[in-house]
Amino acid sequence: MAALNYKHLHYFWTVAKTGGIARASERLHLTAQTISGQIALFEESLGYKLFKRVGRRLELNDTGRMVFDYADRLFTIGEELEEALRFRPGGRALQLRVGVADAVPKAIAYLLLEAALAMDQPIRIVCREGKLDVLLAELAIHRLDIVIADSPMPANVEVKGFHHLLGESDTSFFATPALARLYRKDFPRSLDDAPFLMPGDDAALRPRLLRWFEKEKVRPQIAGEFDDGALLLAFGDGGAGIFAAPSAIAAQIKKQYGLVEIGRTDAVREQFYAISVERRLTHPAVLAIQSAARANLIGNAARNHGTGVLTDS
Incomplete structure (x- = not known):
């Protein structure tokens, strides 16, 4: 077997993580033909096939699952290092990468995110808006820290994630x-x-x-x-x-x-959730958002019970 090509390994990992070559091409900004060719070269260098075709979909075979487990650990450790450097005290401004599902009102998104802006630590917020399934694909490959949505983690998406109720x-x-x-x-x-x-x-x-x-x-x-x-x-x-x-x-x-x-x-x-790849939220800005949301959303709902006509204040 030739020396392991980590670029090919990353392409393979991205295809497996996102669920297909088309989605991986969007994430990697490469053509589907390029990725398909690189995967073929990777399989040839390993001497093993890694995928099996089921209808129009690609699924990992037994060898593919083993390679994916190692690749996932490898790239997850790299991302943890990146996160540790991003959160390092005294370093550059803390970065929070947020996906906002397009069904979430923009004013709610701001209400939730303004708690992060109020932190003592300098912060830079990068917001992406779009369809929930697209944002979850971004989350799966760690291009986003959280996704703010108006529903829990969908059961029909091939992304491992956890939802955390922010408020209602x-x-x-x-x-x-x-x-x-x-x-x-x-x-x-x-x-x-x-x-x-x-x-x-x-x-x-x-x-x-x-x-x-x-x-x-x-x-x-x-x-x-x-x-x-x-x-x-x-x-x-x-x-x-x-x-x-x-x-x-x-x-x-x-x-x-x-x-x-x-x-x-x-x-x-209406309920609003933070969806993350973490079972337990750890990002300092996300924790600030979660804390403020419980007061601004659940507290607001508790103060405003009833159905009826409103008078202007």
Whole structure:
């Protein structure tokens, strides 16, 4: 066997970790053909096949699993060294790499992350926004420290991770002053036949809203569906319809956009999670976020029980 080529080993590890050559090519910024060729050279140098094809997917064979175990330990140790140097007191600013699922309201993301900015230690936050499955792939290869999501770790993704509840909030309903005058009275029955902006299929809030509408026997007219929370807010600000958002950020939405909170309910609650590859959170900035979130989210929900019409403060 030829001397071990660590570049080829890293390519192999990335393919196995992300679940396929296509995803690995995105992570490594190389073409799928290049990675496929490098894997073939690696197998040739070892004298063993490492993958078996199952339908259109590649799966590790017995030898592949053994090689992966060694590679995983090797590269994990390297990443632990990198983390140790990043957290070294007196060194450069602490870096926090965060993925924010696009279903999470931007104001909630800021509410959570501002605790890290308030730390005594200088910090540099790198934020990435996108679909949850894409962010989890980034997390799996340690390009992110945590992913902030509105749901726990999905069971149908081939990524090893752990979710940590940060907090939860009641749900409030917002509209422009003109719409609020029409639909504020007799909430929530006033939502029947009202124009409503619905979160997209990936949002954990969507099925909770639909169940609540059914329970309250109201059928809003869906004026639009949005995967991106910021786009939904922009349409709401433009008067396209009523929309729901966490009560924890109600004051900010009213102040920043001049919108009116027409009602809220504690029967629909949004939960927010930090997803990490660690069973136990250790990053100092993430621990600060977790601590602050328990006060700002769970505390907010506890103070704002009830369903009903709101008066402006």
